[in-house]
Amino acid sequence: MTQPLDLQAMAAAAIARLTGPGGQFEMVVEEVLGAPIPVMKHRGRSLADVLEASIALGDRDYLITEDRRMSYTEHADAVGALARALRDRYGVGKGDRIGILAANTVEWVVAFWAAQCLGAIAVGYNAWWVPREIAYGLDHTRPSVLIVDAKRAAQVVELDIQLPVLTMEHDLPALIAEFDDGELPRTPVAEDDPAVILYTSGTSGRPKGAVHTQRNLLAVIEYHRFNDALAAAFQGRTDDGSPKGRRFLLTSPLFHIASLHNLVIPRMVTGDTTVIHQGSFDPDRVLRLVERERITNWGAMPTMASRMLDTDLSDYDLSSLMSFSLNSAPSSAALQQRLRDQLPVAKTALVTSYGLTECSTAATLAAPAELAAFPDTVGRPVIGVSIEIRDAQGNAVAEGIEGEICVRSPYVMLGYWEDEAATAAAITPDRWLRTGDIGVLEHGRLRLSGRRSDLILRGGENVYPTEIEQCLEEHPAVRECAVIGVPDADLGQQVAALVVVDEDTATNENELLEFTKQRLAYFKVPARWRITTTALPRNATGKVVRAGLEI
Template structure:
């Protein structure tokens, strides 16, 4: 008689074998910035070491765009030449900032790695910033050199900048050509030295520069290596670390952890290829790219997946896809189900995760089977992550009780650049990151409720916009929506919703009110609606920009 195997027990057994004494990912506790933190014993200690080792990957493709194909060997040679030029011509050394202001290009990636050769700190500025925001970022991190694409360089013309600007289209190719030949520069660094600064994509207020260390990024690489080894072990195989020929589609900005930390950087160790989509997201262009380049892995923002489903998928051969995940923003059960219906591969591989810029990578991961069974989960803590739900006093709460999500791991950022107050508010002395997100742990699985800052307080009841938004998105006429709180003299706040549809005549506020009342407690049902065909404004990570939504809705007459 065949005995059934508990998948969770099996996963724990395999993970224990990989991370236990003598395992390839053996975990030990070491002092990290004054706090005992579990880390992988056998690990690289500098990103420049990773780059140097990548030369052995030779003619394998590392970066591919619509019109360029760059091998690992070509990439390493170009990075070495650029690093020498930055060092010799611009005096870049350890601790100096190298600013990057550009859309997704191979030169963006090369500049990052060149900075690592020199022990410098790359700074990924938001390519969507307007001149005023650019001026703030440059004043904040004071780069010794700024590398920009032509479009962003043009925006700099109206600014009075005291920093050299090198263009990716002309200056970098010339520097690389002139400085070619020679060994990769190597500057000694410590594990907890800064490697990169990425600006948080806050929906209001000035952005903060999250500082990620060498340790943070090296730990992210090992997280991805561990996932490969875990998957191989479940198949009854040993993962020898050899390249697997995977082709990862990059559709998020490189100034975001999804593309840089969790796609481009780990490929340097796994030997896979990054297929870079350039330009604005267009479903048909992306589908053509998947088909032409035989993309195997894609981590998409939910809004991208939604736009993908609006296209005619039957026109494309998508049989190459073997892994698909929804990342960077919450996804609704309705979207997950539409994906499974329209994109067959997702029926068995659809996954999701929860993370943030400050975490460097995912804090939790929901595997396909668990996501299918519990569509509102974002999964379980990943290797090396301690995660707790705590109350307003900072005390852990019981299973099933809502509270703030706290995370501690080797992935957590050093802090915010030149902002001690913000760092102290976010990271405790014993290195717990207070995420500001609200969630619940249920039998080891995390479920998100929303952001503390987005919480709607209605007459003593807490309303989390994410819950209401996901309910409304189940309505067949609703494409997307944003739920906010509006002032109310009696209750403090009431719930309001901005709803995006394809046909404004196809649904009314009364229809939506009735739909919500059948699915939500009365106090969660929006009392004010605005129905539009204009897409919501989103930031670089796919999150809705809520600034102005509440003001617009506050001027409308109640309709619920």
């Protein structure tokens, strides 16, 4: 048990050298939105600067799919052309929203960076939403233009929307060709100006738009650069920031922070390559991609990792992998050990983390040795993050005491788009984020002991029962209902619904299934049902008592 402690001491010494006075990543405390926040002294100030600097990376591959390759130069050219088109033809300017509704594509990334050139706000809508949910998102953030792929274009046709809709397959290539000549647009921005909105499932029944600023995303970039420097320090080297030839596999949606904030955006500075998997997760296709593109780094959801381990890994050449992480959902000790037993890179390089959309990136990270010694940990706070465990009254508790996890850092979102009440409930006046998750700190390590109230984690996707319950209650036969998560070996949890009706013949499972399929993204549709005429149990205040519900 001494090895993790020795490594921790080494890490502490290296961090002190890197972040102390005169260090490459010197940390200082500055006032950010009225609160004292630790920030890096020598930091970038705008994402447009990051894009412009990337041109120097020239012909290095930035983005790769199964059938396309885009260099840094080609990417910057496409971004500049699209930004000029959006500005000159559609009048998009600073603070306007550019909606992006699509599966993982090169154009998704180009559209994001085009927004940054204009000081506009990229809005990443959930590509799995059905038309009703899409309509809500468009009404909520009111984009000036909406950029879609062909599949979502067909869904948008069903809606009565009055804004330009640009397809990735036809409109964007035509605009990029038409506006291919000119300078890269630049619009002055402040550090705390919004850069992107990503939607997170809402406890009140509607998705909320988490607003991430220029500061947030630039801090995420520096966090990744710092990790590179720390890794080099462990090897007795100094990291000069030059490209290392790494190839990162992207398997999560671009409308998630795991892919956009923590993969696509930082690579713009580290000069590495992002290889984008497209389509549903298929272990054989993904492993062939790892083999063909010589992937070095992969962050996977636990569900993906579990499905991968059900295949014979000896059929693939995975020798290029240098790093493997479990992201987006808790992972069991059993899964971690299976990975170490079957995936060579996991024996020495398996990590996990804890974070949420509102944090922009990981709040904690568990290094390989510490995760092996303490498989239930999600690690220690990352650079710039402060964590407190607080009681129901908002008071910090001592180590070893369970309570709500609260986070403060330069990564914490600005707030929820046009929702002052939700923002005030989530972020204190001194910029502490109330995560709603329950955990405990033990010797500096965070351990999760509960999830946000009633949250269902299905295959890495957050599902809140309230939204599904409100949908079901629109059905004329449903008197009341309760939605809970039930264990599932593959997905972690499945969605289950207990529906109360007046008469046994009022409706049936198939009818309710079709009803929800038409109104909710597929991952929110209950997989298990129980229809009853017995009223739901409630407490003294009238709230449904979910504990003990059987479905």
